[in-house]
Amino acid sequence: MTTKSSHVTIDHEEIRQWAELRCGRPSMVTGTGDERHTGILRIDFPGYGGRGTLEPISWEEFFEKFEENKLALVYSAHAHGHRSNFNKLIARETVDLETGEKLGPSRHRRKQAEAVAKRTATPRRAARSAPAASTGERRAPRSAAARTARKKAGPGERTSGRASPPGGRGTQRGGARQSPERRGTSRGGGSRGR
Numbered sequence: 001m002t003t004k005s006s007h008v009t010i011d012h013e014e015i016r017q018w019a020e021l022r023c024g025r026p027s028m029v030t031g032t033g034d035e036r037h038t039g040i041l042r043i044d045f046p047g048y049g050g051r052g053t054l055e056p057i058s059w060e061e062f063f064e065k066f067e068e069n070k071l072a073l074v075y076s077a078h079a080h081g082h083r084s085n086f087n088k089l090i091a092r093e094t095v096d097l098e099t100g101e102k103l104g105p106s107r108h109r110r111k112q113a114e115a116v117a118k119r120t121a122t123p124r125r126a127a128r129s130a131p132a133a134s135t136g137e138r139r140a141p142r143s144a145a146a147r148t149a150r151k152k153a154g155p156g157e158r159t160s161g162r163a164s165p166p167g168g169r170g171t172q173r174g175g176a177r178q179s180p181e182r183r184g185t186s187r188g189g190g191s192r193g194r
Contacts, residue, residue, distance in 0.1 A: 005084070006076040008100040010092065012063050015073050019043050022085050026062035027054040038065040045085050072097060 009015060019025070024043040030053055032039025038061050044050040072095060076086040091107050105113070 005078055006074055006086070006100070008072050008074050008090075008095055008097055010066075010072050010097060012059075012066075015066075015075075016059060018075055018077070019087075022083065024085070025056055026059050027056050028061075028065075029053060030055050038062070041065055041071070041089055043087055048085065074100075 022045060024045045027042050027044040027050065028039035029042060030039075033055075038057060039055075041062060042050065042054055044054045044056070066089075070092045071089045072092045074088045074090055074095070076084040078084055079086060094102060094104050094106055096103055104110075
């Protein structure tokens with residue numbers, strides 16, 4: 001989690017000195033708090049885009065929320081030979097405070113993983129499927145014509161699920177099947193060979 005130039009601390013005085021040395025002020029993200037609770041914490045540095053998005057708060061309010069949420073500060077003293085303002089507030093349980101090594105995922109990542117696990121554990125509506133052939137059960141036909149055909153076929157015979165009209169003539173796609181005496185006279189105006 002940390003590099004050679006970054007440090008992790010929960011010490012209030014160390015955090016305050018580091019921030020004040022860089023003219024940093026304790027603040028919270030605008031619109032995230034109310035009269036009873038301090039919102040999302042930040043350290044605001046002049047000239048770094050916090051204007052309009054951060055509200056100043058006291059160090060007492062900052063550290064009260066800091067302890068309430070069990071936070072730690074990752075900060076960098078110097079980067080590329082210059083004084084650095086880099087800082088990040090993280091959950092204490094995600095980092096070893098002695099070594100600065102990462103111990104586990106952030107709260108946000110854990111909540112995401114829990115939500116995914118909950119979604120996959122929740123049973124979905126069972127898809128409608130045919131009963132297993134080994135049980136010998138059959139799904140009931142859906143139309144009245146199919147039920148009639150099944151009754152005529154008998155209990156042991158299979159049906160296609162479609163009822164045929166009387167006389168054994170079924171229907172085909174695109175129109176009615178023609179009787180043998182009418183073949184060759186339907187289209188084209190007459191029969192062949194005449």
